[in-house]
Amino acid sequence: MHELGVTTAIIDQISDRLATMASPGAKVAAVRLEIGRLSGYTAESVRSCFELTATGTPLEGARLDVAEPPGRGTCQTCGQAVDLPDPLATCPGCGGTDLTVQDGQQLRVLAVELAADAEAGHPNATGSAPTG
Structure with a gap:
């Protein structure tokens, strides 16, 4: 299941970016991914891996929205x-x-939405962060 490796990399990338762009203790409310139908990854597997690998990170409990362009x-x-x-x-x-x-071959993070309490009072917490 190569989805586990790519999902772990996505979570690591978002966590690293969060550490530099948001206030300490910031949490992610939602992540929007685009997984093309020809990418070799399945949205269902990435969702399962996301739940597992987000545990103990700022992404724990975040909603995962996936667009699957043909x-x-x-x-x-x-x-x-x-x-x-x-x-x-x-x-x-x-x-x-x-x-x-x-x-249809893409796998990319489209947006990261911070939890409302993380956005308040921090100039770099925009609600969504590019991860590319």
């Missing part, structure tokens, strides 16, 4: 833009397999 690509045989439901999809127009993926 795969999109272009058929190099006929030039048609195609939806790619999975990595082994074929072009619905010509049946071609020479597809260039353009979207």
Whole structure:
């Protein structure tokens, strides 16, 4: 389950950023992730790992919101833009397999929302923090 490693890395990255951008003891209320359907990661597994690996961190108890954009690509045989439901999809127009993926492989943190008590009175606690 490679989701455990990537989820741990996400939690570590957010915790490190929180330590430099928010007041001591700040807690995370929510994390928004984008996990493309062609990324090789499943939202359900990341959710399970998140709950486990967030224990004892500022992210413990945080809500995890996950957007799952579909795969999109272009058929190099006929030039048609195609939806790619999975990595082994074929072009619905010509049946071609020479597809260039353009979207759906991403795994990224979109936003981090701090708990309301962490935001009060701290100029760097904006409610959401980029993590890239």
